[in-house]
Amino acid sequence: MDNFNPTEPVSSHSAGPDTHLAPELRTPLRDDAFALTDETKIDAIAGHFREIMHLLGLDLTDDSLKGTPHRVAKMYVQEWFRGLNPEHRPEVRLFENRYTYQQMLVERDITVFSCCEHHFVPIIGKAHVAYLPGEHVVGLSKLNRVVQYYARRPQVQERLTRQIAEELKNALHTEDVAVLIEADHLCVMSRGVNDTSSGTLTAEYGGAFGQDAQLRQEFLRLIGK
Numbered sequence: 001m002d003n004f005n006p007t008e009p010v011s012s013h014s015a016g017p018d019t020h021l022a023p024e025l026r027t028p029l030r031d032d033a034f035a036l037t038d039e040t041k042i043d044a045i046a047g048h049f050r051e052i053m054h055l056l057g058l059d060l061t062d063d064s065l066k067g068t069p070h071r072v073a074k075m076y077v078q079e080w081f082r083g084l085n086p087e088h089r090p091e092v093r094l095f096e097n098r099y100t101y102q103q104m105l106v107e108r109d110i111t112v113f114s115c116c117e118h119h120f121v122p123i124i125g126k127a128h129v130a131y132l133p134g135e136h137v138v139g140l141s142k143l144n145r146v147v148q149y150y151a152r153r154p155q156v157q158e159r160l161t162r163q164i165a166e167e168l169k170n171a172l173h174t175e176d177v178a179v180l181i182e183a184d185h186l187c188v189m190s191r192g193v194n195d196t197s198s199g200t201l202t203a204e205y206g207g208a209f210g211q212d213a214q215l216r217q218e219f220l221r222l223i224g225k
């Protein structure tokens with residue numbers, strides 16, 4: 001493997017990315033998950049991916065193929081799996097609810113681009129999140145950022161749904177949070193059962209959303225379900 005040196009200096013984080021979440025909601029990571037810099041990871045992954053391409057019989061001297069190992073490695077570390085790096089965890093800014101807005105707030109159709117942890121192919125869909133404001137309201141874009149942070153990891157949809165809900169409950173200081181995700185799994189569409197018409201829905205209803213069927217119905221109506 002080219003340029004791989006496991007003893008290279010470590011990045012600054014020591015704690016895992018999810019220590020703020022309940023243990024069963026944490027993405028399973030090795031204790032030394034942050035022992036390598038991103039640059040070192042990219043070099044090492046590129047080396048392994050080059051080997052995969054070689055084993056598939058591809059000619060890596062070809063103009064179009066020779067940069068692929070590095071492209072894929074960079075895509076994994078900096079894009080698809082950037083949510084594994086706690087440095088990318090969004091800060092959720094709250095504002096005083098001066099206007100005493102008390103109805104549910106819904107952020108719907110948030111783009112979800114994630115990756116199936118069983119097959120390493122995309123999960124593509126939408127997340128809808130809602131909460132009941134108390135003394136504070138949240139900057140809207142932070143809802144999208146929280147979804148994106150947890151989506152950009154190897155995932156199963158159930159854990160993604162629960163991680164987002166938990167993060168929002170903590171950040172907004174309320175249990176009254178709803179999260180619904182509808183997504184297509186490329187592992188179901190493009191291989192195995194090869195079903196391109198089914199989709200997967202997951203939901204988490206916290207606090208009042210779990211207790212009050214009418215509130216839940218209103219949420220579902222507002223997101224067009």
Ligand SMILES: Nc1nc2c(ncn2[C@@H]2O[C@H](COP(=O)(O)OP(=O)(O)OP(=O)(O)O)[C@@H](O)[C@H]2O)c(=O)[nH]1
Nearest residue numbers: 116117118119155156157158185187188191192193
């Ligand atoms: N619960 C859950 N399952 C998922 C998710 N993404 C993919 N899977 C499933 O994970 C399962 C892995 O099953 P295996 O039998 O080990 O793998 P496989 O032989 O590739 O399975 P097939 O896809 O049926 O061909 C499959 O049924 C996938 O559909 C997800 O987000 N949640």
Ligand SMILES: [Zn+2]
Nearest residue numbers: 116118119187
């Ligand atoms: Zn899969």
